[in-house]
Amino acid sequence: MDDALLRSLTPSVLGILVRRGADFALAEDAVQDALLEAVRAWPDNPPRDPKGWLVTVAWRRFLDGIRSDAARRKREFLVDEQPGERPVSGSVPGVDDTLQLYFLCAHPSLTPSSAVALTLRAVGGLTTRQIAQAYLVPEATMAQRISRAKRTVSGVRFEQPGDVATVLRVLYLVFNEGYSGDVDLAAEAIRLTRQLAAAIDHPEVAGLLALVLLHHARRAARTAADSSLVPLAEQDRGRWDTESIAEGVVILQAALARDRLGEFQAQAAIAALHADALTADETDWVQIVEWYDELAALTDSPIVRLNRAVAVGEADGPRAGLAALAALDDSLPRYVAVEAYLRERDGDLETAARLYADAAHKASNLAERDHLMLQASRINARRSRASTPESENL
Secondary structure, eight states: OOHHHHHHHHHHHHHHHHHTTOOHHHHHHHHHHHHHHHHHHTTTSOOSSHHHHHHHHHHHHHHHHHHTOGGGHHHHHHHHTOGGGSOBTTBOOOOOOHHHHHHHHTOTTSOHHHHHHHHHHHTSOOOHHHHHHHHTSOHHHHHHHHHHHHHHHTTOOTTSOOOHHHHHHHHHHHHHHHHHSSSOOHHHHHHHHHHHHHHOOOHHHHHHHHHHHHHHTTGGGSBOTTSOBOOGGGSOGGGSOHHHHHHHHHHHHHHHTTTOOOHHHHHHHHHHHHHHOSSGGGOOHHHHHHHHHHHHHHHOOHHHHHHHHHHHHHHHOHHHHHHHHHTSOTTSTTHHHHHHHHHHHTTOHHHHHHHHHHHHHHOSSHHHHHHHHHHHHHHHHHHHHHHSOGGGGO
């Protein structure tokens, strides 16, 4: 079974049902039923036209859903009175409705968090559990949120698009899930962002495209052969994708020239400065701090200020970084890990080792936990060697 094929076809199939007037919530349920049927039937009897097969099965499931609900008898009658709207296997349009679905899921009637969750579920193909983990909420809570969002957009047609800023956040979250999570959606997020940039002349859309290209360019160097995390400073920069970096920088420069700065452009500028350094020691941390100042003014985000503290520690020394960190809430994600790093740079190895271990217990994924535990072990080993009398080594 080709899971990638099913994932790529899902948005188009859902878009076709919605475009033909299907209720969004029922259409999404029908598509999921069709996918389950495909998993069961395709291995023994693969269709010649997978998309047409999915549309036909999903439409039948949608009609079954209408007929099973007495309250929707009128809608059933309207559907049956329009036979031309009924899809036939092998007779489906070639248009890609994925981008339109993103706008539908970013409808103004939804909160940004609900729009993101709905898009990740209906278009991105993530499970409810994966989305719940991204939001750090119980799975049952996320399931209720997605159900409410589906009901909210039911009946809304593509002629009523949502907010571009919300769509950009959706795309970026999908990219991040694909970049670091257990579902690889990074390439799909880049494809959709390219589509959006081609359709909408806006510097922030270009800024997001530049940002994802610059981040994606470092992907091959982010993990070692054993799947352990490799910090930015230790990455083999020869493994970075120079073509993606060059493309991202050109797109960013054109966006910045329009003098309408937004948060994605500022993030891309920081990523470009990292990409421009041939070695970690050559990184222009002073400029990075300046861009974090711009980004903090745009977003007032505590996570941005946390990352700024790291940059300040590199530009002005670890004690300056610790002073910037002290102004933040110590319950922030990665706060303890950042403090551990700055304490180590300041020479306080005992505190750094303890904080690395504490941060490992709070890590949100296994790779990050293992990385932090290795840092704690490395420092403890260093302390042990430093405390061993030279005579004992003779």
